[in-house]
Amino acid sequence: MHKRPVAWVWGLVLFALGMAGGAAWDLALNHAIYAPNFYPAIWMECFGYYPLYLPALVWLWLSGTGAVRVMARLASLVGAAALFAVSVNNLQKRGIDNGVLHAAAVWIVLLALALWLARTLARSGPELSGRLRTAMGWAVVYMVLDNVCINVLKLVWNRARFDEMLATGNFDAFTSWFEPFGNGGSSFPSGHTAAACGIFALVLLCDVLPAWNRRRTAVWAVCWCYVAGMAVSRLMMGRHFLSDTLAAAFVMSLLLFGLRTSKAYQDSLHRFDHET
Template structure:
């Protein structure tokens, strides 16, 4: 029997809490994973590569389109009294709240701007000059590693996939794959630790599920 807390399955809360505790008490996991993608002679394997550039630069325009297009359709629906894709005020409110609270407020404004964690490539371990600090530990290193803004933006597409009426599993899978690929290149380019990407994923996913449940009151509101 599936049990929810604040409209989010309990097992997702559990996975978030357990993974967070692991990152805090076993921080060497971050160093180990980054080291797998690092060569002392050449640096991080994806840094400066064409695929890193494509995925890194794709997030902002994709997020912009994912927000702007539904708004334009909503305005069109109002003006011509149509119901294209069933996009209404609630759908727009949901989309805007997810992006504002998850990637915006929690990831970028609270964590990234105030935690100070140095990026992998900036740490002494990987040829930099700053100290490594575990996830969730506030640092004076002046870095912006915790947590990953690009990962949060990429996984924002999961929020849109939740609205899909047809082939929801496909769209969810596509959103997850994109988020994982962006997370990978951020780690492989030395921009983030593994924990930075995992935390951003959970923040955005939990925010999406919570707001979906609140706004649509547990009912399945989907777009065509």
């Protein structure tokens, strides 16, 4: 019971240190590690935001009955096609040849995972489907909160992006993270880093699946490594500063905490108590 508060304390300390470092070295750090042609960073830009939206596709696929189910599954397929198209477009913008093939490779893996999930659900019956649908439903709520909060903050901060200033050769528009109402831009906070926090849907699965709950520490570690990878990639691409990525991760952590401690969320979990 004592480990969780300690983890939060350490998280707050690291966040404060990171934001202090950002105030001092945001611009210098971007100059030092800017590498927009580094393929892993491009890959993260084009596909790394998927964890925020994939749960919605799963939730739609598992929802409803009869005609409603047909419509929900059609919406899921349309959403998958939209993600594919956006990724291909982003790959082309970054000068990646055969972007369709790159995106197809990612979606082949996702399709394999979807088929494995469908087979598992077919063998396990309605109980597992209900648990998964509950977790994915709350992940959809998390997705909505992300898009509202992050975009409102972008409008307020109006911070110029590094790569846009670099293209003009003039950094006079640069503002520190503690200066809202900037000179025009959407750098603060990082939308891609916030979207990468969609990977915390795995933590929601830990809340509803006893087998996953026993591996909660490992799940948290995987999630934070993924978010950190996205944060570094955004600096390398020149789209964000260190403080942009830290602020996004902090906001999404607060939203996750608020969601998981809400009465509505806890009530949704209690109905599984008799099954465990």
